[in-house]
Every structure is written in C-alpha cells, then in structure tokens.
Amino acid sequence: MNSSDDLESFSEEILNTVSKNVLKYRKEKGLTQMQLALEIGMSGGAYLGRAEIRKDNHHFNIKHLAKISKILDVDICEFFKS
DSSP states (O other): OOOHHHHHHHHHHHHHHHHHHHHHHHHHTTOOHHHHHHHTTOSSSHHHHHHHHTGGGOOOOHHHHHHHHHHHTOOGGGGGOO
C-alpha cells in the first residue's frame, strides 16, 4: 500500500509534468499566456501563468486541459507524458 507522502509526491509530479507540457505546447504554437487564457475563457493570463510554473501551488484542472488541448490542437494525453 502506498503511503500518503508517496501519493502526494506522485500527484505533484503529474501536476508538474502537465504544467511543463502546457507551457511547451503553448510556446510551440506561438501563443502568449494572455492569448491562450482568453481562448479558453479566462479573463486574463495571470492564473494560466501561475499554473504553468506551479506558483503558489496553482495547477490546471481537467476542464482547463480539455480546452487547452482543443485550442493547441494537441491530444490531451500529451500533457501527461514525461
């Protein structure tokens, strides 16, 4: 059985991987944080920027990722690959 610390570490690793990949694919498409944020229905780029670098434990939720995958034309599974 996994300990609580192991599970927490595992989930943090996934969140970090997702954030890194969103940043990578956004840059590949040539979009700014503000442009992508507006495309997915956010009012500004601040939250998206914090989620990309995991500042203050911000992260993307599944709804964000579904929208981002459509806008960037990237299979959502790509965000989870190390």
